[in-house]
Amino acid sequence: MDKIAKVISLITLGLVVFPCLLYFLGAIELDAVKWAALAGTIGWFISTPLWMSRKLPVDANQVEI
Template structure:
């Protein structure tokens, strides 16, 4: 599940970066650029919070326990 979320997040980032470049190069229209960037933004915002910083959260209780002991 986590790897699927990462893949969807990566696709969302790609959809947020590539359309403006294509628009700048004259290969995409403004409305299609806005549409694909909106889809990419939604994909990133809806999937990234579920996997980003998970490793830090898992390590956090150990770090807090070590800080309290010292």
């Protein structure tokens, strides 16, 4: 699951970066950049926490002394 989430995260990050570069070069229009960046941002915020999450520390009520 982690590998799939990492790949999706990388692809969606590319959806944010590459259209901006293409717009800078004059290859695509601004509306296409906006839609690609929006889709990439939403996909990145959904996929990245799946593989980047950390283990939560143990609560004090779960520890027996």
